[in-house]
Amino acid sequence: MTAPRGRARSLARRRVGWGVLDLVVVAYALTPVLWIASLSLKSRGTLNDGRFLPREPTLGNYAEILASGEFLRPLLNSIGIASISTLLAVVFGAMAAYAVARLDFPGRRALVAVSLVIAMFPQVSLIGPLFKIEIALGLFDTWLGLIVPYVAFALPLAIYTLSAFFRDIPWDLERAARMDGATSVQAFVHVIAPLAAPGVFTTAILTFIFCWNDFLFAISLTSTTASRTVPAALAFFTGSTQFEDPTGTIAAAAVLITIPVVLLVLLFQRRIVAGLTSGSVKG
């Protein structure tokens, strides 16, 4: 019974222990996702059999929603609205974050405070007034009517994440560019922006997930498929006739809008973790 062998065995035991815990985490995270995916593959006849796995998997539910404007139009809305909102939030956020990270100006602390308040703001408190204002301005049930609140509520996240990334940039390069005669705007565009690109990209992912996820604004500020996004459309999904149970089609649509999120997570896991944790520990 030599010491190294004992140590090796205890390491092996610890690895098994961690492996079991890992499996618990994986089961925790995936079970609800697998269940809705399984439901989406069930045929009408087996939909209510209460089994976890489909007995006779079919793509019928997918065929049905992909043939119907009730899903495709909201999908287009979701993609368009989330993309435009992300773009605007990242552009405005990067400008503000640059100022917060780099410049000395009055109101800098106020900006940070305002962002914090808005991150905590109960959004439900705004839907009444926004509903009335958007009807008066003709923004109700339009893309712009959702983009504006999405940008506003994505901005605190964008500003914090970006300013945390911007603080880590080697700013001496900017000074060097300024000494070579570049203006601060030129220094920003040519020197800093390329360095900041990874942080900007991470912020864009987080912002997109936020907009893609929203439900409250989407059901309050829209009334038709002209601008209703998928989460909102799901809640109002009906079967093709009044007597049909929409469970299968809702499950299929739910799976389809989960795919982009899963892809983002799989491809950019490290960036997302970095983005979510970047600002939280560095005072």
Place this chain on the structure above:
Amino acid sequence: MWGHERAGVSADTARQRERRLGLLLCAPAVGVMLAVTAFPILYAVWLSLNRADLRAPDRNELIGLANYATVLASPIWWESFGVTSLITVVSTALELVLGLALALVMHRTLVARRLVRTVALIPYGIVTVVAAFSWRYAWTQHTGWLAGASAPLTDTWSAVGIIILAEVWKTTPFMALLLMAGLALVPEDLLDAAAVDGAGPWQRLTRITLPIMKPVILVAVLFRVMDAFRIFDNIFVLTNGAHGTASVSIITYNNLIKGLNLGIGSTLSVLIFLSIAAIAYGFVKLFGVAGRDGRAGSRA
């Protein structure tokens, strides 16, 4: 003398330029944020002082605090306030414990660390409504793999339990990520030294790790409490507020968008706003969470 003054002047204009640039760069962000929040919340305050029922627009008039009297005397408000508070407290407590466990696994696991971190992000990223539908069908009589012949979503207590389950499932990974950032602050040397001195894993956690993480934990809890108090999506899909499960956000939505009663709805809006402000104020008073630590709060 001259030169000195000129240097002063140009330093001054450089500072002025910097100030102008700073304000200019912030203007669009601040403009959008204030346009969507500041003006509407003031408008909500004004509407809450009016009888503003879109179904009877000719009866619109200023009625002072009468809406507040109506709401605060109504059992509907207090019931939903109670349910919301219960969900907030229980789910935050569960998320803190589970989130810490998940953070420790993600931080320490010797096997497949990348896989665990990736998979744990899925609940965070998934659309809340999608997850809520998954839970709803899982607990639907006959259809669901968890329900069998029972119909737990039609009973207040079991429905509240399922709402909490859905909320905890979705937000624990986010909590875990914040806590994992705190775990990274704990020096390994300190833990090793304690282990050499004979401290077991539990002692190392409670005597070293948790005290060092305290500021991060407080910020994460504050943020989750404020977020949980706004709970809407899960309840809307799971029960639509039936069987005594309506949160304050649900009754506000029902009054505003379904009932088109802007006066009462705005009163509820203002009360929720005040509740959230009170939570934040109380938290800062109790635990002294400083504003700069509050940065974590933006990670929604």
